[in-house]
Amino acid sequence: MVKKVLAKAYIFLILALLYAPIVLIVVYSFSNSSTFSFSQGFNFDAYRSIFTSSKTPELLSAIKNTLIIAAVSAGASTLLGSIAAIGIFSLKKRSRSLVEGINQIPMINSEIVMAVSLMIFFVTLDFPEGYLRLILAHIAFCTPYVVLSVMPKLTTMDPNIYEAALDLGASPSKAMVKVLFPIMAPGVISGLLLSFTLSMDDFIITQINKGAATGINTLSTYIYADARLKGLSPFWFAIFTIIFVLVFVILLIVNVNASKRRVKKHENF
Amino acid sequence: MLEALKKFKFTRRSFSYPYIIFMLLFVVTPLVLILVNAFLVDDKLSVQNFANFFREQASLVVLGNSLLVGVVTTLLCILIGYPVAYILMKYKMNRFFVVLFILPMWVNFLIRTLATKAIFVALNIELGMGTVVFGMVYNYLPFMILPIHTTLTSIDKSYFEASQDLGANGVTTFLKTTLPLSLPGVLSGIIMVFIPTISTFAISQLLSDSTIFLFGDSIQTKFDQGMFGVGSVMSLVMLIMVLLTNLIMNRLPKSENAGRNIW
Numbered sequence: 001m002v003k004k005v006l007a008k009a010y011i012f013l014i015l016a017l018l019y020a021p022i023v024l025i026v027v028y029s030f031s032n033s034s035t036f037s038f039s040q041g042f043n044f045d046a047y048r049s050i051f052t053s054s055k056t057p058e059l060l061s062a063i064k065n066t067l068i069i070a071a072v073s074a075g076a077s078t079l080l081g082s083i084a085a086i087g088i089f090s091l092k093k094r095s096r097s098l099v100e101g102i103n104q105i106p107m108i109n110s111e112i113v114m115a116v117s118l119m120i121f122f123v124t125l126d127f128p129e130g131y132l133r134l135i136l137a138h139i140a141f142c143t144p145y146v147v148l149s150v151m152p153k154l155t156t157m158d159p160n161i162y163e164a165a166l167d168l169g170a171s172p173s174k175a176m177v178k179v180l181f182p183i184m185a186p187g188v189i190s191g192l193l194l195s196f197t198l199s200m201d202d203f204i205i206t207q208i209n210k211g212a213a214t215g216i217n218t219l220s221t222y223i224y225a226d227a228r229l230k231g232l233s234p235f236w237f238a239i240f241t242i243i244f245v246l247v248f249v250i251l252l253i254v255n256v257n258a259s260k261r262r263v264k265k266h267e268n269f
Numbered sequence: 270m271l272e273a274l275k276k277f278k279f280t281r282r283s284f285s286y287p288y289i290i291f292m293l294l295f296v297v298t299p300l301v302l303i304l305v306n307a308f309l310v311d312d313k314l315s316v317q318n319f320a321n322f323f324r325e326q327a328s329l330v331v332l333g334n335s336l337l338v339g340v341v342t343t344l345l346c347i348l349i350g351y352p353v354a355y356i357l358m359k360y361k362m363n364r365f366f367v368v369l370f371i372l373p374m375w376v377n378f379l380i381r382t383l384a385t386k387a388i389f390v391a392l393n394i395e396l397g398m399g400t401v402v403f404g405m406v407y408n409y410l411p412f413m414i415l416p417i418h419t420t421l422t423s424i425d426k427s428y429f430e431a432s433q434d435l436g437a438n439g440v441t442t443f444l445k446t447t448l449p450l451s452l453p454g455v456l457s458g459i460i461m462v463f464i465p466t467i468s469t470f471a472i473s474q475l476l477s478d479s480t481i482f483l484f485g486d487s488i489q490t491k492f493d494q495g496m497f498g499v500g501s502v503m504s505l506v507m508l509i510m511v512l513l514t515n516l517i518m519n520r521l522p523k524s525e526n527a528g529r530n531i532w
Binding site for chain 2: 004007008011014015017018019020021022024025034035036080081083084086087088089090091099102103105106108109110111112113114115116117118119120121124136137139140143147172201203204207208219220223224227228231232236240243244247248251255259
């Protein structure tokens with residue numbers, strides 16, 4: 001009994017440590033100070049400053065860039081990766097394992113090496129700086145995850161279903177649209193969501209490939225540029241709080257939905 | 270050329286070609302360029318870059334520091350994370366707690382690191398090696414807990430019962446049954462903590478006020494200063510470390526699903 005209490009206390013201690021910085025930022029976002037004190041009392045000034053600060057225009061453009069890059073590269077990666085999955089699935093064994101090996105590279109490689117290798121590549125080819133570099137780089141590290149989320153749907157598919165469609169007179173392209181696509185769909189959707197999140201969350205590859213002269217910032221590179229030297233101003237306390245709340249609400253919804261679905265599945269049996 | 274084009278038949282296999290071309294162009298070629306740049310000095314083949322890297326004391330200090338921080342962080346993550354995973358399994362604490370450990374990972378690491386830094390500064394804690402290691406452990410702990418938890422929960426409970434039936438006490442059961450069976454999870458955890466720790470960029474800079482540079486930071490600095498040659502050598506060293514770790518880990522027995530279901 002004592003053991004169990006101690007064990008649970010340990011879990012709560014580690015959780016407390018893990019959440020301490022997040023909780024402190026949230027609490028003190030209402031103090032309009034960056035020194036963790038309520039000397040000015042409880043107020044919403046930090047939140048007001050999101051709209052009135054001199055940083056507001058840059059923040060908005062950073063958010064816009066983050067969303068544009070994430071949307072374009074997630075869309076492109078999903079298209080490229082889903083089509084590729086069909087092709088890779090039908091490759092012969094040897095070439096298939098070779099392609100799957102190449103697919104692994106961006107995942108096991110450290111992000112910094114991937115980032116500088118792309119930078120050398122773009123510089124060597126005199127590639128124009130800007131969105132295109134960033135989007136190509138993001139597609140390069142997102143697509144393998146799409147391939148990996150679509151492939152299992154194809155490998156676990158019963159091949160007879162596709163052949164049945166052909167036997168029933170469907171042309172190969174029609175069989176693909178009517179049989180293959182619906183089977184792939186859940187993998188494609190999770191690939192899309194995953195690549196969108198990965199792209200939004202990326203810092204290292206974006207920071208190194210954005211080019212100093214273009215002035216393009218995503219949310220993470222803008223935070224880095226602003227807070228690295230000056231530290232966190234109350235402005236950022238408010239922004240971070242909003243991000244925490246958004247992330248937690250979205251994840252809670254996803255998890256609750258997932259467990260609901262699980263309960264339903266059990267009921268059906 | 271035209272002959273070849275005429276012979277080209279559009280099959281399902283060709284669906285993979287755009288992706289293969291894309292990957293060769295944007296993943297493989299850049300890595301080859303790193304290899305080429307490492308051997309280039311003033312457009313001539315040379316091993317000068319390697320000599321510069323291995324003779325310069327500062328870069329060796331960075332390498333040593335990175336390995337030290339990497340090993341210490343990985344060990345601390347095992348020491349702190351293993352009990353967490355074990356307790357979650359042993360007392361059947363439900364999915365909710367596991368999710369609680371994953372949640373912070375979804376917030377960008379820069380935001381979490383800057384938050385930690387603000388707290389250190391407010392508490393007047395001196396920024397240095399200690400705070401860097403704290404920041405790394407704080408960042409990568411969930412990556413250790415999850416694979417271990419996955420392997421621990423997938424172990425058949427009858428193993429523990431068998432061990433106890435055969436007269437082993439709690440400690441012996443843990444040492445002879447639980448621990449060996451959960452090693453694959455620990456190994457996945459090591460890969461997912463060690464490599465990112467030595468190669469990450471910005472965490473050590475931010476948490477040490479730019480006094481401690483790890484490998485990732487110096488690679489970035491070298492390229493920032495236009496020293497592509499030495500930067501490429503360092504990237505090669507990093508690549509070799511990544512390959513070695515993966516090779517060693519692949520040789521060891523592993524379980525199918527450990528650590529793969531982080532997402």
